[in-house]
Amino acid sequence: MTSERLLHIVGSGPAGLAAAHAALDAGASVCLIDDNHAPGGQIWRGGPGRWTDARATRIWTALHDHPRFTHRTGTQVIGCADANTLLVETADGGAAIPFERLVLCTGARELSLPFPGWTLPGVTGAGGLQALIKGGMPVRDRTVVVAGTGPLLLATAATALRAGARVAAIVEHQPWSRLTGFGLALLARHRGKFVQAASLFAALRAVPYVTGARIVAATDDDILRGVTITTGGKEVTYSCDFLGAGFGLVPNTDLARALGCATADGAILVDATQETSREDIWAAGECTGIGGVDKAVAEGRLAALAALALHPSARDIPGLRASRAFAALLARAFAPGDALKTMCRPDTIVCRCEDVTAAQLLPHRDWREAKLATRVGMGPCQGKTCGPGCAFLFGWTPPDSRLPIMPASARALSRIE
Ligand SMILES: Cc1cc2nc3c(=O)[nH]c(=O)nc-3n(C[C@H](O)[C@H](O)[C@H](O)COP(=O)(O)OP(=O)(O)OC[C@H]3O[C@@H](n4cnc5c(N)ncnc54)[C@H](O)[C@@H]3O)c2cc1C
Structure with missing residues (x-):
């Protein structure tokens, strides 16, 4: 198997599993990386024994003992060493994983x-x-x-x-x-x-x-x-x-941004075939915009086929158009309204890592100024929780992605070769 037929995928939720399935079907090899110990991501959490969605079981049955499939569970991508090398933390320490073609299926987190x-x-x-x-x-x-x-x-x-x-x-x-x-x-x-x-x-x-x-x-x-x-x-x-x-949910874009992929409206920017602003990285699922499981599955499939240069068209992917229309409907119906800002009182803690209150943040003009003066976003979560909160409350642009993108142990960092 030549390296251009090896696809690395980060995230084994519906998007990553669908991408892996499509890639194997197309004759490629797949290395699927995820920080959980069981596949499934958010909606299919808990692994095969707990799934009720027949799609999940069907995909996993095709994947799990396939000779061209490697599943790296319990493996958290904490950043990148260079443009084509992921840095990961595992129970045994750290490792560097080079890639030529990468599909990001990193999902979303809560607002x-x-x-x-x-x-x-x-x-x-x-x-x-x-x-x-x-x-x-x-x-x-x-x-x-x-x-x-x-x-x-x-x-x-x-x-x-x-x-x-x-x-x-x-x-x-x-x-x-x-x-x-x-x-x-x-x-x-x-x-x-x-x-x-x-x-x-x-x-x-x-x-x-x-x-x-x-x-x-x-x-x-x-x-x-x-x-x-x-x-x-x-x-x-x-x-x-x-x-x-x-x-609501916020797309996980930290890894994409660390790899130099552009974002727009808080999501990874992709073209009609899920290619990011980098020509060797594709993205699918919630990290490209919140839309639910059907969108994740359809986009995962499209991204894998595009990454393997099989020139898929969005029209060939069942359910893609409908799932994107549903995503747009969802976004309009459940956009958090301004009235929710009134829940936050002056003495309410906004940055829970560093105990910074709304009153301490209010005098500042932007994230950077507030950070220098108050330590907002400088705790273990590095602004992953309070960043989107401040964007909603004060209109500030959320913080840049910094390495490591997740808290990592010194042991892992020191063992990366
Ligand atoms: C907490 C939560 C609960 C949800 N529950 C439901 C529900 O009950 N019903 C519903 O319809 N939708 C639910 N959703 C929405 C859900 O995101 C989608 O329906 C669906 O799971 C999206 O699939 P996905 O593959 O895009 O992302 P996900 O399913 O989120 O999968 C992304 C995967 O990538 C992994 N990952 C991310 N970053 C890294 C990294 N740096 N290193 C290694 N692995 C990484 C994550 O751990 C995860 O396993 C939930 C979302 C969240 C955040």
Whole structure:
């Protein structure tokens, strides 16, 4: 196998798995790198034993013992040594992985917005709470509230219910009129998604779904005791043990930016065949724009075929157009509204690594000035959480990607050859 037929892929979520599958089908070899111990990424989290989506099982059956497939699990890409060498951290230390053609399928992370009490134990992102429950955190007979905006709230509430939790409320920021418009658009143009949403709502029928609402504060006596929300001019408090607060997703672009790929509107910039601004790197899935699992699968396939110079056209990829139209609909329906800025009070911590409050940030004009004066974004997360938060609150351009892009141990860094 010549090296131009070896494809490196970062991320084994739906996009990365679909890319690997298409590449193997086309006769190439694949090295799939992911920091988790099981394939699946976010939506297919937990590995083959837990999947209910037949696509995931079908793809993995074709991949897992294929002679041209290498799966590097538990391998976190922490940066690059040069334009064509990835640096990774594993349990054994560090390594350098050279590549000629790379497909980035690095997914997304949650947009966390600050409100009083968001740093309390028991408060997580909505997707974070879902991931913890899927990972085995016991919530049976405990009370959960999910709040923020977007379909992930429903998915998290459903996961919590299935795990035996009581879900006291789903608190959605968007008004009912906008949600109705979204539902009607699904019915008219994305029938399959409408059916999925309807069955989610049916599973959640006993849970209050509060719309046009936002969080006022999470309340505590050292640990989370409840959450107060405001809706229709009234404040309502729910007692809870866990609060999952999520306001949408933000594409993971750190590695792409470290490799010199251009971004636009917070996502990796790609052309019609998923090629980035670098001619040897392609990108697919949530890292190129939030759109869900169908978009990730379709784009993964397209990116792999393009990376192997098979000249695919977007028209040849089933479901691609529809999934992109769905992504656009999703973005319009669930864009976080300006009213969510009012959740953040002057004494609310915005940078939770460095304990920097909104009042300390307000006098500054941009991210750089604020960083120099307050240490915002200089903690372990390097602005991955507060960067998008500050972009939303103050309109600041998020920080540049710095190496290592993830916290890495000195042991790993020193062992990279
Ligand atoms: C917390 C969370 C929960 C979600 N839950 C749902 C849900 O229940 N239903 C739903 O429809 N959608 C959900 N989504 C949306 C989800 O992103 C998509 O539906 C789908 O998983 C996107 O597939 P993807 O392949 O683009 O990315 P992902 O599935 O996110 O896969 C990306 C993979 O890349 C890996 N990765 C990223 N950077 C690196 C690196 N530097 N080194 C090594 N590996 C790396 C990640 O660990 C991950 O395994 C969720 C998103 C998030 C953030």
